Amino acid sequence: MERHRGQLTPQTLRRAGLVAGPTIFLALFFIWPVAQLLWRGLSDGDGALLNTFSSSSIRSVAWFTLWQAVASTVLTLIVALPLTAVIANVTFRGRRLVQALVTVPFVLPTVVVAGAFLATGDRLGATSGPFSLTKSVFAILVAHVFFNVAVVVRTVGSYWGQLSRDDEHAARTLGTPAWQTFFRITLRRLRPSLLAATSIVFLFTFTSFGVVLILGGARQRTIETEVFRYAISRTDFATAAALSIVQLIAVVALVALNLRLRSSLAQSDRLAERAQPAPNTLTLGLSWMTIAATIGLLSVPIIILVEQSLQTGSGLGFDNYRSLADRPPFLTVSPQRALANSLWFAVLATAIATVVGGWTSIAIVYSPTKISRLLDLGYLLPLGTSAVTLGFGILITFDSGWLDLRQSWVIIPLAQALIGIPFVTRAVVPVLRSIDPHLREAAASMGSSPAQIRRDIDFPIARRALVVGAGFAFAISLGEFGATSFVGRRPDFMTVPLAIGRLLSQPGQSIRGQAMALSVILMVITTVVLLIVDRADRSNVL
Amino acid sequence: MNHVFVRLSARTLVALAALALLASACGDDTLSEAASTCFDEPSIDAITDVTTDNLAGTTITLATHDSFTLSESTLAAFTDETGIIVEQVAVGDAGQLVSQAVLTKDNPTADVLFGIDNSFMCRGIDAELFVPYASPGLDDVADELELDPFNRLTPIDYGDVCVNYWTDALPGDAPESLDDLIDPVNAGQFVTENPETSSPGFSFLLATIAKYGEDGWEDYWTSLVDNDVSITAGWNDAYYGEFIAGGGARSIVTSYASSPPAEFLFADPPVDAPPTGVLQDSCFRQIEFAGVLNGTAHPEASAALIDFMLSTTFQEDVPLNMFVYPANGEAALPDAFVQWGPLVDDALTIDPAVIETNRDDWTERWNAIVAS
Numbered sequence: 001m002e003r004h005r006g007q008l009t010p011q012t013l014r015r016a017g018l019v020a021g022p023t024i025f026l027a028l029f030f031i032w033p034v035a036q037l038l039w040r041g042l043s044d045g046d047g048a049l050l051n052t053f054s055s056s057s058i059r060s061v062a063w064f065t066l067w068q069a070v071a072s073t074v075l076t077l078i079v080a081l082p083l084t085a086v087i088a089n090v091t092f093r094g095r096r097l098v099q100a101l102v103t104v105p106f107v108l109p110t111v112v113v114a115g116a117f118l119a120t121g122d123r124l125g126a127t128s129g130p131f132s133l134t135k136s137v138f139a140i141l142v143a144h145v146f147f148n149v150a151v152v153v154r155t156v157g158s159y160w161g162q163l164s165r166d167d168e169h170a171a172r173t174l175g176t177p178a179w180q181t182f183f184r185i186t187l188r189r190l191r192p193s194l195l196a197a198t199s200i201v202f203l204f205t206f207t208s209f210g211v212v213l214i215l216g217g218a219r220q221r222t223i224e225t226e227v228f229r230y231a232i233s234r235t236d237f238a239t240a241a242a243l244s245i246v247q248l249i250a251v252v253a254l255v256a257l258n259l260r261l262r263s264s265l266a267q268s269d270r271l272a273e274r275a276q277p278a279p280n281t282l283t284l285g286l287s288w289m290t291i292a293a294t295i296g297l298l299s300v301p302i303i304i305l306v307e308q309s310l311q312t313g314s315g316l317g318f319d320n321y322r323s324l325a326d327r328p329p330f331l332t333v334s335p336q337r338a339l340a341n342s343l344w345f346a347v348l349a350t351a352i353a354t355v356v357g358g359w360t361s362i363a364i365v366y367s368p369t370k371i372s373r374l375l376d377l378g379y380l381l382p383l384g385t386s387a388v389t390l391g392f393g394i395l396i397t398f399d400s401g402w403l404d405l406r407q408s409w410v411i412i413p414l415a416q417a418l419i420g421i422p423f424v425t426r427a428v429v430p431v432l433r434s435i436d437p438h439l440r441e442a443a444a445s446m447g448s449s450p451a452q453i454r455r456d457i458d459f460p461i462a463r464r465a466l467v468v469g470a471g472f473a474f475a476i477s478l479g480e481f482g483a484t485s486f487v488g489r490r491p492d493f494m495t496v497p498l499a500i501g502r503l504l505s506q507p508g509q510s511i512r513g514q515a516m517a518l519s520v521i522l523m524v525i526t527t528v529v530l531l532i533v534d535r536a537d538r539s540n541v542l
Numbered sequence: 543m544n545h546v547f548v549r550l551s552a553r554t555l556v557a558l559a560a561l562a563l564l565a566s567a568c569g570d571d572t573l574s575e576a577a578s579t580c581f582d583e584p585s586i587d588a589i590t591d592v593t594t595d596n597l598a599g600t601t602i603t604l605a606t607h608d609s610f611t612l613s614e615s616t617l618a619a620f621t622d623e624t625g626i627i628v629e630q631v632a633v634g635d636a637g638q639l640v641s642q643a644v645l646t647k648d649n650p651t652a653d654v655l656f657g658i659d660n661s662f663m664c665r666g667i668d669a670e671l672f673v674p675y676a677s678p679g680l681d682d683v684a685d686e687l688e689l690d691p692f693n694r695l696t697p698i699d700y701g702d703v704c705v706n707y708w709t710d711a712l713p714g715d716a717p718e719s720l721d722d723l724i725d726p727v728n729a730g731q732f733v734t735e736n737p738e739t740s741s742p743g744f745s746f747l748l749a750t751i752a753k754y755g756e757d758g759w760e761d762y763w764t765s766l767v768d769n770d771v772s773i774t775a776g777w778n779d780a781y782y783g784e785f786i787a788g789g790g791a792r793s794i795v796t797s798y799a800s801s802p803p804a805e806f807l808f809a810d811p812p813v814d815a816p817p818t819g820v821l822q823d824s825c826f827r828q829i830e831f832a833g834v835l836n837g838t839a840h841p842e843a844s845a846a847l848i849d850f851m852l853s854t855t856f857q858e859d860v861p862l863n864m865f866v867y868p869a870n871g872e873a874a875l876p877d878a879f880v881q882w883g884p885l886v887d888d889a890l891t892i893d894p895a896v897i898e899t900n901r902d903d904w905t906e907r908w909n910a911i912v913a914s
Contacts, residue, residue, distance in 0.1 A: 040645075111778050118783045118790070127791075134783075135772075213775040218736050219913050232637045233738045234902055235644050235665055313811030330611050330863065332632075392645055399649050406651050407603070407631060488605065488633035488642065488651060498608065504778045505609060506865070507801040507818075508808025512782060 014450075019367055019375070022360040026378050030418055033393030034244075034385060040396060041241025052242035058226070062246060065206060065222040068137065072144035072205040073198055079145050080152035083294040086287040087153060088160030098291055099157070100530035102298060103150040103471065107479035107526045108305075109497045110210030111504055112519045116301035117143060117215060119308070135217030143211045146298060148201045151472075155200070155427050158468045159193035160186075162431065162461065192262055192433065196426040199258045203251065203383040203422075223247045227386040244389040251384030255377050263369075302523065309516035313509070320513035321521075328514050330506055331499050332491035335518060339525070342495040346477035348413035349420055353473035356417065357424025358466055362454065364425060365432040379425055382418040390415070391486025409493055415483050420473025427465040427472075435461055467536050474533065478526055496522050578898040580664035584692050586836055588674035592845040598625025600843040605652035605835075607639045608632050611863045612856075620850045626843045636662060636741055643835070644669045653838040654847050656698060660829045660891075661744055663695055664898035672833035675845045679852025682870045687829055689894055695831035698851050699866040702799035702825035702889050703745035705732075706818045708786045711793035719823040720753055723794065724765040733772040733784040734796040738905050740776045741828075746796045747908055748897065749826040752890035763911045773912055787818075799825060800865040803876075803883040807862075816882050827889040830866065 042049060052058050083102070087095060105113065114134075120126075121133030133139050167189070171181045187194075207224045221229075223243055231240035312319040327334040333341070360379055364372045382390065394415060398405035405411045435458060443453050480497040494502075496518060503515035610632060617628050631652055633639045640662045643655055647669055658666050666672060672694035680688060680696065687697040705723070707716060714727040723732050735743025751759045772792065774780040782788030785795040787805075802816035809816070832851055834844040850856055857873035860866060867875070867885060 111776070114779055115783055115788065118779070119788075122789065122791070213739060214779050218773045218775075218909075229738055232641050233905070235641050235669075237645065313809070319810075330609075332611055392642070395642065395651070396645060396649075399646070399651075407629070485608075485634040486638060486642065488631045491610075491630050491632050494632075502608060502611075504782065506808075507781060507787065507797065507804040509787070509805075510808045510810040511804075512788070513810065 015367065018359075018363045019371055022356060022363050022375055022379070025356055026375075029394075029414055030382050030385075030390070031378075033397040034389055035393075036397045037237075037389055037393035038241045038244060041237040041244075044238040044241075049238075049242040049245065052239055052246065058223075058243070058246065061221050061223060061226055062250065064220065065224070066250070068140055068144075068212075068222070069202055069206040069208075072141050072148070073202045075141055076145045076148045076201050077152060077194075077198065079294065079297070080149045080156075082290045083149070084153050084157045084160065086290050087157040088163075090283060090287045092284065092287060096531055096534045097527075098295065099154060099534060100527045101295060102153050103475050103530055104302065104523045104526055105147050105298065106150055106472070106475040107497075107522055108519060109479070109500050110214060112305065112500060112515075113143065113146070113301060114210070114214040115504075116304045116308075119304045120300055123304075134215060137216070137220060139215040140208075140211055140220065143215050144205045144208065146301065147211070148204060149294070149298060150475075151201050151204070151423075152197045154468045154471065155197040155423075156190060156193045158427065158464045159430055159434075160190055162464065163189060163434075192430040195258055195262045196430050199255060199380060200383065200422060200426055202254065202258075203380060206251065206254075207247070207384055207386060209387065223250075224386050227388050231388045231392070240388065244386050247384070247386060248381070251381065252377065255380050255384070259373055259376060263373075305516060305523075306520055309513065309520045311513060320510070320517035323510065324514055324517055324521075328503060328511065330502050330511070331494065333494045333499075335496075335499060335521075337492070338494050338496050338499045339521070341493055342478055342497070342522075343525075343529075345409075345413050345416065345493075345495065346474050349416040349477035350470050350474040352413060352417035353420030353424055354466060354470045357421040357469055357473070358428065360421065361425045361428035361432060361462070362458070364429050376425065376429070380422050383422050387483040388486055390418070391483030394483065395487050406487065407490070409489070411487055412484050412489060412493065413477065415487065416477040416480075417473065420469070420476050423472035423476070424466065424469030427469040428462050431462045431465040432458055463536070467533060470536075471530050471533050474529060475526060478522065578664045578668060578895040580667050580895040580898060581691060584667075584670075584674055584694060586670065586673050586694075588676065588693070589834060589841045589845045592675075592842050592849070594624040594626070594842070594846045597840075597843045597846065599627070600625070600840055601627040601629060602654065602838070602840050602843045602847060603629045603631060603652040604847065605631050605633060605639065605643070605655045605657075607636045607657040608634060609864060610657060613859050613863065616856060616859045619855050620847065623850070624843075624846055626846060628847060640666055643671050647671055647836070650835040650837045653835055653840055653844040654832060655835055656830070656832040656851070658695065658831050658833070659741070660689060660827070660831075660894045661741070661748065661897050661901075663689065663831060664894045666833070667694055668898065671836055673836050673838070673841060675834055675841075675848060677845070677848050677852055679849055679870065682872045683852065684869075684871055687869050689829065690831075695833045696848050696852065697829050697869040698832050699857075699860050699864065699869055700827060700829040701866040702885055703742045703749070703796065703828055704799045704826075704886075705734075705746070705794060705821035705824040706785075706797040706801050707794045707821065708817055709819050710817065711786045713793070716819060717794065717821050720750065720762070720821075722821075723771075724762065724769050726769065728769065728794065730770040730772075731792050732766070732769070732794040733774060733780045733790070733792045735777055735780050736773050736775055737908055740774075740780075742777050742796050742798065743773075744905075745826040745828055746824070747904065748892050749824055749890045751904065752826065752892050753823075760907060760911060763908065767912060794821075798865065799885055800861075800867075800879070800883045803878040803881075804865055806882050807878050822886045825886045825889045827891050829869075 087099060117139060118134045126133045130136065131138050167185050168181050171185055209224050209228065212220055212222050212225050223246060227240050227243045230236045230243065309320055310316045324335045360375060364375050394411060395406060439457050440453050443457055480495060500515050500518050503511050621627055633642050636657050636659060639657050643666060674692045674694050676693040677696055683697055687700055713731060717723060717728065722728060734746050737744040737747040750762050754762045772784055774783060780795050781797055784790040784792045786793055799820055802818045802820060805818050806813060806816040832848055834841060834848065838844050852870055854870060854873050857868035857870040860868050861876050861879055
């Protein structure tokens with residue numbers, strides 16, 4: 001691989017081309033805007049950066065940000081792993097439905113989930129004390145688990161499902177107990193995928209905003225909420241930029257640690273398409289218990305939401321849904337149009353994230369280590385960057401000439417795709433790395449070109465992971481993640497989450513009922529779309 | 543090779559630390575002490591002698607917050623009248639709108655901005671965001687709404703942020719003064735919003751400062767905390783979370799004078815009277831302004847839009863779309879507003895320049911009280 005270094009051969013050109021695409025995309029849509037904003041903030045002056053670094057309150061904020069993210073990540077793993085094991089190892093009817101259902105929280109507006117948590121807390125009597133479901137650290141952690149279980153279940157589940165079972169079978173044949181086999185062999189082999197999922201959950205919770213603000217109460221502050229406070233409540237861009245730099249440094253350090261841990265692992269494991277044996281009754285029984293327990297936990301807030309959407313002045317009924325058909329007051333577009341907007345942006349964001357993410361994954365896998373790590377790190381950074389920084393950065397960067405995208409709808413799916421891409425790469429890269437090298441060698445020795453190898457070997461095996469990533473990109477866009485609210489948009493581009501937010505900013509019982517009904521519709525559509533998307537992992541058309 | 547990232551991040555740290563020193567060396571710390579020069583005479587020339595005769599086909603952009611809604615025909619009426627096409631851009635909440643405008647002031651995203659209120663107006667004016675323009679429509683606007691003597695910002699609508707209560711759920715008599723909120727009979731009943739993340743929350747803090755003065759408001763808040771006040775991040779988690787309207791347990795909340803009319807209009811099933819009432823003594827006046835953005839290429843068309851925003855066509859469309867009161871005294875009010883949402887005559891106010899100078903200090907002191 002290294003012998004052509006320094007020479008302009010077709011191979012180095014091809015490799016350069018492979019790396020150039022993802023690099024230019026990242027530089028243009030992430031690094032440049034963020035650098036612009038940080039520079040603007042810092043040149044506002046008044047020593048904000050040093051003051052920020054040396055203040056004791058930022059140290060306690062940074063410490064809280066870090067530990068709540070670590071705790072949220074660990075708890076998410078603990079809650080998600082049993083269900084992940086079931087999804088990966090047991091064939092049962094409704095597996096795709098379970099996978100789709102755990103992803104539903106992803107698209108729900110935080111303000112809706114927070115309301116459901118409060119209602120849950122009221123019913124369980126958990127509204128005060130350390131285990132309160134509102135305004136406590138505990139509430140933040142529970143909400144983070146609620147939102148992130150899907151990341152582990154889907155990312156690790158798809159990898160695990162494709163892992164060959166030879167080592168485990170050998171161990172079992174030699175009489176090793178099942179639990180030892182799991183802890184000594186399976187868990188070790190899952191590490192590349194576990195680390196990939198962990199990094200995403202960690203970054204998500206490290207930069208989480210709405211959950212901390214609404215469920216944490218006035219006392220809990222993270223770097224992300226502080227960036228917002230300084231940039232928005234105080235229009236103090238200098239301090240906001242300084243805080244963003246603190247955030248970026250922490251994120252780079254922690255992602256580097258994660259990548260380093262991963263590189264200490266074996267470079268490849270055996271991954272192949274395999275058929276799953278039919279489960280026996282005991283396995284099936286335990287599986288259903290796991291599914292019931294996990295889905296049961298996740299669905300408590302969702303059931304409350306559904307119930308609220310059905311509550312009307314005359315008992316339970318579908319009045320709220322019916323009244324959505326006429327355009328409710330306060331919305332700039334009809335709910336149908338908002339839904340069409342949401343789906344359109346989500347399709348575009350998914351397409352961008354899948355293409356760029358897929359390309360990036362190949363570049364990561366086939367590039368020399370240094371470039372590969374830089375790309376890997378670079379594409380994780382948008383997840384670990386404050387939405388204020390990214391959104392305002394885009395706003396002041398794409399503001400003139402042919403790059404004036406400020407009034408353009410294009411900026412919405414682009415910004416959302418930036419958050420979706422790492423989901424694609426983190427799902428696909430471990431799979432590509434684990435493809436048995438003998439497969440590629442055999443194909444090459446039979447005269448296949450690198451492009452043919454990618455098409456005939458890499459793509460079919462990585463397809464399931466690509467679908468997992470695409471599903472997340474879709475859900476992220478539907479849930480309006482990211483920086484779009486700081487860029488601004490034309491009112492006729494109103495999406496479902498924005499419509500829900502608008503309805504919920506108004507007194508009046510029937511208006512609130514309609515917001516809840518719209519939330520339920522968003523959940524149902526997400527589930528249906530994910531069911532369809534997930535089908536692509538088996539069929540021959542992607 | 544395995545150490546490449548450790549090296550990289552160490553190098554990054556050094557570079558960033560150097561950057562930090564550089565940035566801190568060239569600044570000073572006097573900004574926070576400087577008093578607002580908000581209502582000093584502006585150096586920007588005013589727009590005068592507006593005629594729309596040759597403006598047909600001009601396209602201008604109106605930036606607003608997300609809560610801006612109108613009936614579909616309203617802006618179309620402006621285009622019919624003048625030939626000027628209005629594009630809109632909505633930017634988050636009022637705070638995001640103002641921060642965005644300050645950030646992009648050298649290359650504004652729009653020609654006209656609507657949605658900056660009296661608590662933020664001096665931030666925008668100090669940043670020289672707006673061009674003075676005295677609209678003829680101001681003749682029909684009450685003097686107390688015209689806060690800027692140089693008309694960089696034109697009042698478009700107003701309302702009051704007031705403490706609301708759910709009449710049937712109160713433990714005692716309906717509260718009549720802010721002092722009643724610290725009465726033990728109302729312990730655990732009041733929920734309000736964080737002034738740093740919520741506009742009504744900030745207005746309520748200003749109400750207490752206006753009422754009890756620079757020397758008394760902190761004691762009042764200490765008593766509120768002792769009486770188990772609850773603080774939420776936003777209006778929604780107060781009103782629909784902890785207030786009884788959304789199934790919560792508390793009966794007193796910070797909301798708007800226009801909330802009872804909304805509860806009446808959108809009640810399900812319909813009611814004869816709203817279930818909520820307003821604590822008149824707590825109301826803080828909130829005025830929303832529009833201004834022509836400095837740097838616009840279309841000053842006349844932008845000024846024409848300001849004129850239109852003060853016309854009765856626009857003004858009469860405002861109440862039921864945004865639940866605020868029209869600034870134009872000639873505009874007719876909907877019945878529900880007349881009957882259930884009378885504004886108080888002597889709402890609490892604070893000079894916007896004083897708000898701008900003290901805002902960060904007040905919220906910092908507020909934080910110290912509620913965090914203890």
